[in-house]
Amino acid sequence: SDYGITWTEMRDDRELMKLEGAEAISQLQELANLIKYKTEPSKPYAAIWQGKAPAAVSGE
Secondary structure (H helix, E strand, C coil): CCCCCCEEECCCCEEEEEEECCCHHHHHHHHHHHHCCCCCCCHHHHHHCCCCCCCCCEEC
């Protein structure tokens, strides 16, 4: 089950985006593919990721 998984993107201590469950897993897979294949991020995340550090993933 993917319940309890949260993906949060922050900048300057402010929350930009928060995803939970399957959406959080999808975002983590997107980041893994970026690193593995050195590809460009898909929309809508491309604008968020430009020049920003990756988000944290936590299990609650």
